Amino acid sequence: MTSTGAMSQKAKPTTFTCCLLDDAEMAKQSCQAVLQSANKKEKATQIVVFKETVSPGQDSCWSWVVCFAAVFSNVVICGFTYSYGILFPALLDEFQQGKANTAWIGSIAMAGVGLYGPIIGKVYHRFGARTVAFLGSIICVISLIATSQAPNLYVMLATYGVLFGFGSCSVYMITFMAVPRYFVRWRSLSLGLIAMGPGGGLFIMSPIVQALFERFGWRGTFLAMAGVVSLACVMAFVYRPITLESDKVELHSDSKTDNKFWDFSIVKHKKFMLCVTAGVVFYLGHYTPTVHMVRFLEDRGSSEVKASRLYIYSGIASLLVRPVIGRVNDLTWVNPCYIYTVAAALEGVFTILLPFASTQFHFVIYFVFYGLADGTVGCGINIAILNGLPERLKPLGFGIYNCLSCITSACGPALGGLVADISGSYVPVFHMVGAIMLAGAALLLAVSCIKNPDKLRTEQETDLWEMLLVVEKCSVV
Numbered sequence: 001m002t003s004t005g006a007m008s009q010k011a012k013p014t015t016f017t018c019c020l021l022d023d024a025e026m027a028k029q030s031c032q033a034v035l036q037s038a039n040k041k042e043k044a045t046q047i048v049v050f051k052e053t054v055s056p057g058q059d060s061c062w063s064w065v066v067c068f069a070a071v072f073s074n075v076v077i078c079g080f081t082y083s084y085g086i087l088f089p090a091l092l093d094e095f096q097q098g099k100a101n102t103a104w105i106g107s108i109a110m111a112g113v114g115l116y117g118p119i120i121g122k123v124y125h126r127f128g129a130r131t132v133a134f135l136g137s138i139i140c141v142i143s144l145i146a147t148s149q150a151p152n153l154y155v156m157l158a159t160y161g162v163l164f165g166f167g168s169c170s171v172y173m174i175t176f177m178a179v180p181r182y183f184v185r186w187r188s189l190s191l192g193l194i195a196m197g198p199g200g201g202l203f204i205m206s207p208i209v210q211a212l213f214e215r216f217g218w219r220g221t222f223l224a225m226a227g228v229v230s231l232a233c234v235m236a237f238v239y240r241p242i243t244l245e246s247d248k249v250e251l252h253s254d255s256k257t258d259n260k261f262w263d264f265s266i267v268k269h270k271k272f273m274l275c276v277t278a279g280v281v282f283y284l285g286h287y288t289p290t291v292h293m294v295r296f297l298e299d300r301g302s303s304e305v306k307a308s309r310l311y312i313y314s315g316i317a318s319l320l321v322r323p324v325i326g327r328v329n330d331l332t333w334v335n336p337c338y339i340y341t342v343a344a345a346l347e348g349v350f351t352i353l354l355p356f357a358s359t360q361f362h363f364v365i366y367f368v369f370y371g372l373a374d375g376t377v378g379c380g381i382n383i384a385i386l387n388g389l390p391e392r393l394k395p396l397g398f399g400i401y402n403c404l405s406c407i408t409s410a411c412g413p414a415l416g417g418l419v420a421d422i423s424g425s426y427v428p429v430f431h432m433v434g435a436i437m438l439a440g441a442a443l444l445l446a447v448s449c450i451k452n453p454d455k456l457r458t459e460q461e462t463d464l465w466e467m468l469l470v471v472e473k474c475s476v477v
Contacts, residue, residue, distance in 0.1 A: 058242070063182035067190045069235035070175035073133070074197025076232060077140070077168045079205025080225050081109055082198060082290065086209050086308045089295045090218040097153050099417030103291050104410075105153060105161050110287060111410035112165020113172050114402045120173045129178035133236035136170020137229060143167060144226035148219045160222075171232055172197070178239055196319050199375060203315025210308040266397055271388035271450045276401050278447060279381045282344055282440030284408040285433035286377075288416040289351060289370065290314070296426045297363070306360060310367045317371025318378075325379045337448035340380040344441035347373035352434030355427040377444075384447065412436075 084106030092102050124132050143163035150156040175194050183190045208228075212221040267273060290311070297307040328334055350369050357363055382398070389397045416429045423429075 058182055058184050059186060060182075062238075062240075063186075063190075066182050066238050067179055067193060069238045070179050071193050071197065071200075073137075073171050073232045073235050074175055074194055075201040075204055076229055077171050077201070078113065078198045079201025079203075080209065080229070081106075081113060081164075081168060082202050083206045083209040083311065084109065085291045085294050086206060086304075086311070087213060087218050087221065088291060089298055089304065090213070091153075091156075092295060094218070095153050099292065099295070099420045100414050101153055101417070103413040103417040105156050106291055107287070107410040107413045108157065108161035109165045109168070111406040112162070112169050113406075114169065115406040115410075116166050116169040117173050117402060118399060120170055121177065123170075124174060124177050128241060129174050129239035130236055130241070132170055133174045133178075133239055134233055136167045136174070137232040137236055139167030139170065140164055140229045141226045141233070144222050144229060148222035148226070171236075174239070181242055195322060195379070198378075199315050199318030199320075199322060199371065201315070202311055203319055206308060206311035206315065210305065214305070263393060263396060266389070266393050266400075269389055269393070269397075271447060272385060272393075272397055274443060274447045274450065275381060275385045275388055276397075276404060278440050278443035279377075279385075279401060280404045280408050281443060282377060282381075282437055283405045284412045284415075285351070285436035285440075286347070286374070286412065287409050288412045288433045289354070289430065291413040292416055292420065292426060292429065299426070302360075310363055313364055313367040314371035314374065317368045318375040319371075321372050321375035322379050325376050335448055336380055337384060337444055340377050340384070341441050341444040341448065343373040343376035343380075344437055344444055348434045348437035348441055350434075351430050351437060354430045354434075381444075 088102060088106065091105070092099065095102065120132065120136075143159045146159040147156055147164070150159060175197075176191070179190050179194060180187050209221060209225070212224045216224060293310065294304060294307040297310075298304060325336075325339070328336055328339060346369055350366050354366055357366065382401075385397055385401050412433070416433060419429045419432060420426050
């Protein structure tokens with residue numbers, strides 16, 4: 001199927017994509033109409049047409065096997081990573097290096113879950129999901145075994161902070177890249193299940209980590225977790241290659257594609273820039289309480305067992321609120337930024353008041369609100385950032401946000417440990433962290449005051465995309 005049209009040599013080419021399912025003649029006429037519209041505006045146009053049907057491998061029983069394997073891998077990897085606070089007091093007593101240096105180990109590992117995403121993406125496109133997930137699991141196993149024998153914190157920084165962080169990112173990121181290929185009808189549900197990994201992992205793995213620690217000590221816990229993570233190596237083999245039945249036919253192109261790695265026009269989008277700033281500020285303080293909570297409660301006379309059980313409440317709350325927030329974002333009459341602002345502000349206020357808590361029930365309430373804020377803000381800011389950018393800038397914007405938020409997430413617990421070492425108390429730490437989260441909440445409130453830009457595309461692009469939407473609608477019918 002071919003189409004021709006006048007091409008303006010001076011105009012910058014624009015690429016449009018049609019998804020054609022059945023009626024080829026109707027689709028041909030529609031695409032010709034689109035091309036004619038482009039020619040009238042004297043704009044160079046490149047149309048790419050996909051003839052796409054549902055592959056036999058999609059939405060099958062095996063697809064759900066893949067989804068289950070991905071959920072299991074995320075629960076194990078994220079659960080153990082975010083349970084570092086349970087082992088933090090033992091490492092603090094073992095190496096006597098201060099709260100700041102000890103917190104760096106877990107902080108870098110937590111940040112690693114998303115920090116190496118661009119590298120993993122490149123490797124995935126080169127070698128495929130099965131290879132990357134398997135090698136990532138092997139790296140995690142080797143790093144945990146090496147960490148169990150670490151003689152000092154500097155070795156742990158390399159083996160657990162850097163090496164395990166890279167391996168966990170390989171496993172975690174692959175689930176979001178590969179699993180959607182196995183689904184069409186149930187794609188949103190599968191992604192929702194995978195996204196529950198951090199909350200579900202903390203809920204399931206924190207009591208397991210505590211039980212292992214009581215039985216084998218911190219070195220034995222790392223060694224035992226190496227055995228548990230080795231199951232993810234087996235799960236990696238379910239990512240068998242799937243070939244989608246799509247035949248790509250390029251209809252018309254005589255211009256070079258503009259593939260810029262960086263587009264400075266992204267800084268002109270005020271809502272995006274404010275969302276990124278709010279997220280970066282908020283996550284500077286968000287993870288600090290979970291890393292230092294067990295030691296704080298031990299200093300208050302609470303047992304380590306009671307302190308570690310509090311993580312379960314946070315995991316349950318985060319697990320349950322994420323799908324609710326996803327549904328709320330679909331409601332046109334609700335401004336989700338107000339919800340994110342309330343969640344972040346409540347977490348900040350409760351963190352400031354945390355030193356005044358005196359009973360176990362008070363700490364349970366705090367962890368419940370912490371989990372709710374974790375799920376609400378964590379899920380919501382990503383959506384707000386993507387909604388604040390035009391289609392061509394979304395990948396770049398999402399990458400920028402993840403890299404910056406991971407860096408501040410790694411710095412937060414270490415900064416809290418430094419303040420605790422200097423002051424000799426956790427009280428100023430929680431006051432500082434609460435104030436930081438309130439600042440993030442204020443920025444989120446400012447985001448809600450910015451109206452969505454009326455035109456994220458040019459007038460020509462809008463007209464053409466409206467016609468392409470007609471093509472897609474007719475094709476689906």
